[in-house]
Amino acid sequence: MPFLPTIAVTTGEPAGVGPEICLQLADPACAQRFRARLVLLADRSLLAARAAALGRSVALRDWDPAQPAQAGVLDVLHQPLAAVADPGRLDPGNSPYVLALLDRALAGCRSGEFAAMVTAPVHKGVINDAGIAFTGHTEYLAERTDTPRVVMMLAGGGLRVALVTTHLPLKDVPAAITPRALAETLRILHHEMGRKYGIAQPRILVAGLNPHAGEGGYLGREEIDVIIPVLDHLRAEDGMSLLGPLPADTMFSPPVLARGDCVLAMYHDQGLTAL
CATH class of the missing domain: 3.40.718.10 (Isopropylmalate Dehydrogenase)
Structure with a gap:
């Protein structure tokens, strides 16, 4: 048997x-x-x-x-x-x-x-x-399980979508997206994509937080102050393949999804509505 x-x-x-x-x-x-x-x-x-x-x-x-x-x-x-x-x-x-x-x-x-x-x-x-x-x-x-940083990822319909924040009121999301939280989440996601899916160098599509990924700071500065510096650091120090921050309204279109193995959304509904 x-x-x-x-x-x-x-x-x-x-x-x-x-x-x-x-x-x-x-x-x-x-x-x-x-x-x-x-x-x-x-x-x-x-x-x-x-x-x-x-x-x-x-x-x-x-x-x-x-x-x-x-x-x-x-x-x-x-x-x-x-x-x-x-x-x-x-x-x-x-x-x-x-x-x-x-x-x-x-x-x-x-x-x-x-x-x-x-x-x-x-x-x-x-x-x-x-x-x-x-x-x-x-x-x-x-x-x-005394897990200090947990990453929720859902998979289905050809998509793999992970989240930086999970069950939070929307008003609390920006403060929760800290450089440490984002970097730890990306490192866990990168590691587990290799361990669970056999993709040693996953291409991760990273959403911005604000509409149009902040529009150069005119629609919010989280991309400039937090997200972009973290992505640059992880590309340089860890060799990660990270595309973003991307505007979430167009990130889930087939041409963009074809460029990645998984998606990292900043908050619950941003990623899971599409999935």
Whole structure:
């Protein structure tokens, strides 16, 4: 039997779409598509109830790494709900359950039990309503692993888009784009493009912050004061292939994208709306 990595799948907000999405993994075609063992982290009774509500017959079994994978059967690492979960009805009482799924998956990744984790959607607002400060999966996992600088990158549709800042109010973005933050992000992105995608000298397209990349300072000075000096330094000292800062409104056109292997956007919606 070929080695298959084991991936932990957290089922997310129990009142949301996560459990239903994860139940679709019972399709036997998924085993061929993903070439991995998938383990759902969820309350087993929750999954059974959602399957029944959808009129689907889904086989669930308790996760046992000694058992071989079985087509059409979902392995479930049971984590008990903290409160009753009704579809579409958010309850802050289940916020500890949502975070417990992440903590268990993370513990398994750190111990080697799991090769990776995939997360179904959570609801940030209801977690905060429970009195738990939470801005997103990225920041939560960074805090739990004592990671001083985390870089979010999303890939799909032929695009790879990384971000300098993640879940911040727009008014706070300019102050967060410091020379140190930008340089550290670019170094991490450059390194991981080689490690994860085999591109040893990636061509990185870097967005400006302001419209028209600042228009020579007339529409903002972040490009002149921060972004351009950092790019010049990394080109000279690290030999990075960096194109920019580029106006974000035209950066995602096919002729420009053809000149790079990935994109670095300055803030969340600047990059992810296009992706």
